[in-house]
Amino acid sequence: MMNKKFSWKNDHWIKPYLAQYKWNFLLAIFLGVIMFFCGGALMFYAGYTIDKAATRPENILMIYVPIVLMRAVGIGRPLFRYLERLVSHNWILRVTSSLRRRLFYIAERNTSAVGSSFQTGSILSLLTDDIGHLQNLYLRTIFPAILSYLVGFFVVILLGLFSWPLAGAIAILLVAELVLVPFFSLLKQAAVRTKEKEEKAQLYTEFTDQVLGAGDWKISGRRDAFFNQTKETLKSLGQHEKKSGKFDWARDFGLEFIFGLMAVALLYFTNQTLTNNQEAANYVGAVVLALFPLSDAFIPVGQGIEEWHTYSDSVKHLNELKVPENRLPAQQYLDPAFAGTLRVSDISFTYPKEDYPIIQNFSLTLKRGQKAALIGPSGAGKSTILQLILGDLKPNQGTVTLDHLNVLKLQRERSKLFSVLNQEPFLFNTTIYENLKMANSDATTDQMMEILEKVQLADFVNSLPKKLDTEVAEAGARFSGGQKERLALARVLLQDTPIVLLDEPTVGLDPLTEQKLLNLVFEVLKNKTVVWVTHHLQGVKYMNEVLFFKDGKVTMQGNPHDLFKHNEHFHQLYLMDQGLI
Incomplete structure (x- = not known):
């Protein structure tokens, strides 16, 4: 389903660094899972405490334990959020630092004081756009996708301990939320995103001509042509971006709707099984509320996977770089x-x-x-x-x-x-x-x-x-x-x-x-x-x-x-x- 310009089999700019810094990556994933667990637990204990308090317990000590747990996970959520961001950004900075060192090494091996295999623009493009895109690929696509799949897996397993029919229904909705919609979005937007990149590149060229050639335009007397040169490209780009914006809104609405169906399914099953007595009914709101913090894990996956179109060319450019072979003979010393x-x-x-x-x-x-x-x-x-x-x-x-x-x-x-x-x-x-x-x-x-x-x-x-x-x-x-x-x-x-x-x-x-x-x-x-x-x-x-x-x-x-x-x-x-x- 990925862009045909890129092959995971031949990649040597993404997989090697996932392996090299795997422990930092796994720690960031673990902290992310714990953070979402704390978010769900906070809403769970809050819902239970509200329901329990509404039934007028005989003693305040009856809700003391959930209050303490609510305070604990309430502190844990921002704490683990901070630690997850700290570790994940430390991880990505290590990765991009290695990427830049590698790129500079390749450039240095291909560059001399009197000649170069690279054009200045291509090196600047690689250093700014392509390495930046690779950083975003890790942070906005790979990391959120893996984190959301793990969280979704644990949600299904936990619900399975309670009710396998409920776990099956949630699993089907999660497949739609985390797989079908994101990859449909990826395929649907392929042509539009490609066209946008082409028009932005064309616009860059036209603006360069306008800025660097402003004096010549003025001397030639073709002032109107100077100002009108980019109008058609801007108009077309605006139309494509508007179209993309509408699709993104529709996609996000669809993802929110599917998430809403999860809440409805959870509410239905809990009402069917947890309303036999008052004590069990106190868990209905708690279980349903625990779901809502997980939207922060599930919803961004659609946008992240769709952005592959932005990153694929950058990954392709970097994978096309060849490290010159060191064929130097044994070195000698000359005073x-x-x-x-x-x-x-x-x-x-x-x-x-x-x-x-x-x-x-x-x-x-x-x-x-x-x-x-x-x-x-x-x-x-x-x-x-x-x-x-x-x-x-x-x-x-x-x-x-x-x-x-x-x-x-x-x-x-x-x-x-x-x-x-x-x-x-x-x-x-x-x-x-x-x-x-x-x-x-x-x-x-x-x-x-x-x-x-x-x-x-x-x-x-x-x-x-x-x-x-x-x-x-x-x-x-x-x-x-x-x-x-x-x-x-x-x-x-x-x-x-x-x-x-x-x-x-x-x-x-x-x-x-x-x-x-x-x-x-x-x-x-x-x-x-x-x-x-x-x-x-x-x-x-x-x-x-x-x-x-x-x-x-x-x-x-x-x-x-x-x-x-x-x-x-x-x-x-x-x-x-x-x-x-």
């Missing part, structure tokens, strides 16, 4: 202080499901302190080479070695051997001090200020009221593009690795700022081995070697000074890049 020659030997690489190699027979050798620039258009494979050098990708052919050790054997020491300066360095929403501290946890304040002096940020930081304790704001909003790159460069210097990979760190900067930053970068990195990915020739004078890429192949290679003198094509390209011709 960063003595790391020497980086050698890329005849490597070729093809992405999965692609028909052609993005890198073909590429080789590069850099001794310690030497620098190379990889130049070419977007999609030529330059950033892929950085991923191969880092060990994020494994070449289909050839090897990448550092002092004759395959970089795949140095992944445990990678952060001590390689550092990366991206075109979009990320600054965390914390202080400048903490953003620098992540590069080197042992760095002192004096060391940080010394590095900031080298990257020409010390005066700016000292001018701030809180200096190093200044918040950088979300994504480094407080800083300009050039300042972000300088702060990221400071992190690279604090990390102090022998090899630095530059992935177009000056893209998006104006020419003057770009040239100043390049001068600074290669001044402070003059003793480091550098592999620099760039799209033009500004700054190649600092390089020992430049390599031009096209369609995954090196089309021109050599020392930039020699190429300028002896290669006419390079000579012309350099002059054009500098705006001299």
